[in-house]
Amino acid sequence: LAKTTQPISMDSYEGQEVNITCSHNNIATNDYITWYQQFPSQGPRFIIQGYKTKVTNEVASLFIPADRKSSTLSLPRVSLSDTAVYYCLPYNQGGKLIFGQGTELSVKP
């Protein structure tokens, strides 16, 4: 199975912009890149999905370069409530989600 690499943890302060980069060297032509967020003891929650260039919604932005071998989730002006684990899922396995380690984001006051 192709590998996904993202930082294990990140620290930030309230009001800052946070960028989490994920590398996925073996992404296929028909793979979409999806990010999920998970709070402790809760199920993951879909944040954003994209194929190339830039996607923005009310929660985050997703930047994908032309070669699509990496993607960056951008969270503008984070708050304490953004403290969570963020998972990058670049590979479509017939609908099932294959979760890696994720990035544990800690936002401090």
Place this chain on the structure above:
Amino acid sequence: DSGVTQTPKHLITATGQRVTLRCSPRSGDLSVYWYQQSLDQGLQFLIHYYNGEERAKGNILERFSAQQFPDLHSELNLSSLELGDSALYFCASSLGTGLFNEQFFGPGTRLTVL
């Protein structure tokens, strides 16, 4: 609230026992997925059902089985339980099975095997 419900919320049982976890998908969703989350293994995909039919299997043990009923709710059966089966079990649902599938996760069932 994702619209996916799971019961029970907590379950404590002994080794060797059998339990059933229940999931009701969001209204209109035809796909149900089961995931297991433990401290040492992380979030692992177990099995996927679409409109009553099994579509994909992941790291699901032979002691575990699942089904999706005509009303689209799903049950995950865990038998001959071992200490290592203690985990959070999540159910997720989605409308279809395509590549653009946003999955909606339930609150989970925390299983403790003593």
